[in-house]
Amino acid sequence: VFRRKEDACRQLALDVAGLIESINASGRPAVLGLATGSTPIPFYKALIELHQAGKVSFQQVITFNLDEYLGLPREHPESYWSFMHRQLFDHIDIPADHIHLPRGIVDDVPAHCREYEQAIADAGGIDFQLLGIGRTGHIGFNEPGSPRDSRTREIHLDPITRQDAAPAFGGLDQVPTSAITMGCGTILAARRIALLAFGSHKAAIVKDALQGPITDQVSASFLQEHPDANFYLDQEASAEL
Numbered sequence: 001v002f003r004r005k006e007d008a009c010r011q012l013a014l015d016v017a018g019l020i021e022s023i024n025a026s027g028r029p030a031v032l033g034l035a036t037g038s039t040p041i042p043f044y045k046a047l048i049e050l051h052q053a054g055k056v057s058f059q060q061v062i063t064f065n066l067d068e069y070l071g072l073p074r075e076h077p078e079s080y081w082s083f084m085h086r087q088l089f090d091h092i093d094i095p096a097d098h099i100h101l102p103r104g105i106v107d108d109v110p111a112h113c114r115e116y117e118q119a120i121a122d123a124g125g126i127d128f129q130l131l132g133i134g135r136t137g138h139i140g141f142n143e144p145g146s147p148r149d150s151r152t153r154e155i156h157l158d159p160i161t162r163q164d165a166a167p168a169f170g171g172l173d174q175v176p177t178s179a180i181t182m183g184c185g186t187i188l189a190a191r192r193i194a195l196l197a198f199g200s201h202k203a204a205i206v207k208d209a210l211q212g213p214i215t216d217q218v219s220a221s222f223l224q225e226h227p228d229a230n231f232y233l234d235q236e237a238s239a240e241l
């Protein structure tokens with residue numbers, strides 16, 4: 001628990017920069033799983049600052065994002081492709097062909113999801129996965145009922161999730177109804193996981209995830225069984241623990 005979200009994000013950015021350096025020193029690229037939403041923005045800002053200070057390079061980093069809205073082209077301002085370029089990729093030295101996100105416009109969704117899983121496996125699996133948490137307890141877009149062993153697939157978005165996204169889209173009717181998300185099983189296979197949650201509106205679900213029963217009704221509760229998963233919270237998000 002940190003006093004402010006900026007403190008949590010600076011600490012995590014230092015940890016991730018150290019991880020990239022030590023993996024690169026062992027002679028291979030570091031594989032990062034990344035998240036979108038408002039929560040990780042100060043984390044990406046801290047990574048960019050470390051990069052600009054010459055303290056971390058992303059030349060030997062491969063990224064896989066958790067999810068993408070179905071039906072949105074990459075150029076749409078609310079696509080996660082656009083978000084990631086705006087918030088991180090445009091400001092660091094990552095090679096364009098090291099960046100992976102599910103596609104929002106795709107003919108054969110199941111085939112695309114299989115290819116995404118295969119690309120993660122071909123990269124050697126995810127070294128570090130960044131997560132936020134939705135008010136439904138979702139990690140990625142694994143809404144209540146997502147099985148523990150689920151893999152990358154199409155998911156119907158929960159009404160609460162769509163409501164939370166409505167302001168950014170300028171109205172509920174503009175929010176896509178489905179997405180492609182890594183599954184709980186895909187996420188849990190990451191070697192190290194950090195979940196960020198900030199603000200009082202996350203306090204109740206943070207308590208359920210950390211101290212409630214392990215259940216598919218709260219996907220984040222599966223993290224209780226992961227050998228190297230940490231929550232980075234501010235005081236407001238930790239208020240009910």
Ligand code: F6R
Nearest residue numbers: 035036037038039132133134140
């Ligand atoms: C984002 C994602 C989601 C968000 C969650 C919280 O890629 O997969 O799980 O992390 O919806 O969103 P914010 O941070 O906007 O509260």
